[in-house]
Amino acid sequence: MSDLRDLYQEVILDHSKRPRNFHAIADATRKAEGYNPLCGDRETVYLVLEGDRVRDVAFQGAGCAISTASASMMTESVKGKTRAEAEALFARFHELITGKNGEAKESGPELGKLEVFSGVREYPVRVKCATLPWHTLKAALDSEGAPAVVSTESEGPNAESGGA
């Protein structure tokens, strides 16, 4: 049995209370809205892409501690990265929190401080909270001009956790 502190680590609580890059970007080149209909969480991710590189990224919205901290730390992690690097990081992050090891573990990038989310794997119903910002980021990267909307429930049953 895992302790609650494995989920709610100090770094996560800190980011949930004082999220970084928590604002809109007026001249964003891409943006997407993420929605988790099960808990009502909504987050908007703003991107400034320069060629293939994330020059700036920020978010706004209302969510639980896990999704807010995940969004906050995600923005710090992907700033300056290329699109391919950001997507590789998401794949690696996804493996970390679902406990499913795929190809990314062998070849993917270092997660660095995102490792604090490893406790989420003991809480399958919370996996979607942690991945909502990342799905939204991906939707923003994929959007061509028109703002995209992504839902945690849009990938069919058990798309994320198998346990939610």
Place this chain on the structure above:
Amino acid sequence: MSATTTTSTSTSTSTVAPEPRAARTYDVDAIRRDFPILSTRVYGKPLVYLDNAASAQKPMAVIEAEQKVYESLYANIHRGVHYLSVHATDAYDAARETARAFLNAESAHEIIFVRGTTEAVNLVAQTYGRQNVGAGDEVLITALEHHSNIVPWQLLCEEKGARLAVAPIDDSGALELGAFEKMLSPKTRIVSVAHLSNALGTILPVRRIVELAHARGIPVFVDGAQAAPRMPVDVRALDVDFYAFSSHKIYGPTGVGVLYGKTALLEAMPPYQGGGDMIRSVTFEKTTFNDLPYKFEAGTPNIAGGIAFGAALDYVNGLGLTAIAQHEHDLLAYATAALSEIAGLTIVGTAREKAGVLSFVLEGVHPHDIGTVLDREGIAIRTGHHCAQPVMDRFGLPATARASFGLYNTRGEVDALVAGIHKVIGMFR
């Protein structure tokens, strides 16, 4: 009220006898021993089950009743000449009679067995609704309805070009009765309201709603999913036209529920689904439909579940709905007072007439996080929109945390909830 004093005829089928022990005094410790799951430990802590509005736990009497059907009573019903079929049919019919008495309906043929309240709403929308609602007409609901009392009417309105009208609620979560009355128009074909809000705990003034609607010749459907386990219901005293509730919320099995309808309305309605049991005769040219209630019960039903549902009603009758309502009222008042003392906690839904349900939000803490921390304390609550997103929108909230009480909950469990909320606050503030 007869709903609380009826001695069910289903006991004569030797399925399950009511528990006479607890009928005199409300002995919650003894009652808890009837529910095996309540002794479960969760993460090493005693289970505190406060998610009864989502689904209630089952007493031994119900578990044994269902098991007994398969051990000694099982066959298909209404079609066999053999011993088991006759006895299974008797037991199933006895459960219907128990449900009739529970609601004080006039006749057992007014009791349609369905999968649950959701199916009951869909049945009425797709039969009565399709027959009587046309282009430009209106269906009137309220702003506190569960999705299951919104979406079936939306589907009907879309199909027919009708309009779904929604009567407002005030900031306490009470129905604005004056506005409701004004919204009853010559176009209104049916009114459909909850008896008790699952998200806010508001009790709606159903008797008054029915008077107002009937004065204009409009029938009323009542979603009793939350009310039936929590207060005596007499469909004839209320004079409702339709009333529905679910077995699983009243300590019975899942997959069973009741639709009550007045005979004249049910007889005039077309069938819901076609199949076996709902016909009298079939040729390729023409089918003659069966009498009530079978006209609405196509196919082999949930036989064991229906019989065990009867056992659940017997169990509840044994305690008495009035006594259960009093017990839950006491718990709700105790919990409301205790939670009101917590700084930064806001109770959502403060109508004067409430029962069973306590929704709240905590400043600076998302309900999801409240739910996870309480879970590790062994406390089961619901977090989210409670299948009532328009209610959440009305209060400008994405979600709430909800504790909901059952006949077996205790003040000690409310104390555990309060201690758990303090732990949440310690963690997130």
